[in-house]
Amino acid sequence: MPQSSMIVIGERINGMFRDVKRAIRKRDPEPIQQLALDQVKAGADLLDVNVGAASSRPEKAMQWLVKTIQEVTDTPLTLDNPKLEIIQAGLEVVKHPPLINSTNADPERLEIYLQLALEHNASLLCLTMDKSGVPQDVNRRVECAAVIVSTAQVMGLPMERLYIDPIILPVNCAQEQPGFILEALSQFRYLSDPPPHLVVGLSNVSQGAPERSLINRTCLVLCMAAGLDAAILDPFDTELMDAMITADVLLNRQIYSDSYLKAYRSR
């Protein structure tokens, strides 16, 4: 089990949110910079940067977002896009070693992204899927994770720069999936010593469900028991952050004091 506290990747700078989409289209830096600063204040260790479908020239939009955020904070960024050329555009302007989000276990794609991460001193997030799609069971996820870990080891990416994501599916569509995620996470931990980081894109579990915040925070705590040490999430969700901080304390990854919530927030 990882001994350090959870790595929080703030999800809010994403073109799928209306305020971000509008700011990207108008090239208005203020809302983006405010979201960056507010997320850091709320506990984000990294800031996810995703242009979404906000722009017809996503490479330019990614570069504008990266530069705009870097004007106000040194917090490392997560360059989030399925397309290589948009990631590369972000890498051209990013100042601090970022997390590249994401590739998968398809060997051809995986090697290209590992090479990219090595060249840019970046970390790399890999989804446990390949050309045949998102696994519906535990074993295929573990197989994909094993390919990812072994390829990273062969190519020389240290495990502390590798993030593996088992891909959470919405609980309202596939109720057995969160349990499979827990089992997969438990097994990922044993793929190497030290293990890679284990990460989820948390909000996906509650897509379309009325009780989103409750489902998100409960799922996060369950995953933390199974070894999760990073998550892409909404740091403005105070109850989610409270649950995460408390789980870190109970897992002995943060020091207990009677004011541990306050202590975390005034880091």
Add this chain to the structure above:
Amino acid sequence: MPQSSMIVIGERINGMFRDVKRAIRKRDPEPIQQLALDQVKAGADLLDVNVGAASSRPEKAMQWLVKTIQEVTDTPLTLDNPKLEIIQAGLEVVKHPPLINSTNADPERLEIYLQLALEHNASLLCLTMDKSGVPQDVNRRVECAAVIVSTAQVMGLPMERLYIDPIILPVNCAQEQPGFILEALSQFRYLSDPPPHLVVGLSNVSQGAPERSLINRTCLVLCMAAGLDAAILDPFDTELMDAMITADVLLNRQIYSDSYLKAYRSR
């Protein structure tokens, strides 16, 4: 992993609470009966009955409590006392097969209680400790659990009537302990197939801490990821119950619907 939803043991009928203590001393049935009915309504599957230090004649007090509760509900009871004679007093008047709470892994004591459970068609809660005290590590807890499981098997108590409790210690005193509990629970599951029930007295983890409810519900969800399927807790803590119900849904132990919280509560 157990496939049924969490077994909730309501903790509120305990002489350590002022209202219960007063009711026991005055032999006033109303507060006790109300607590019984309200806990059942809030989701309790069993009701813990503990005279605490409320009476100089605890055998009589236990019998009065059991009879008083049975006047208003058929919900099974947990006879909770460290002394054999007080458990026996409760057994004399209890109508439905109860859960006996508790014995430990000390062989002499364990055999007496197993015999008692067999004679009364009762279930039995066993703490993973023995004459040398409460274990501070994982291995001693697992050793005690192995003694408990194997003795129960030899004497013929079915696993569905055995509850094993790894003894949660307050996080503010011993911060590494909750992590040990998770690891111990994970290992207990493999002691037999089917496994025994795994239970904790939840509130102990937050003794003396300001954020009791937050710590309790976060600890419960962590333990559920490790296989916990029963807990002695306060069913009046709505946020705790919400977290528990949601974890059951995520672990596929209750059916998801958009109104799953309401569905649980209107069982």
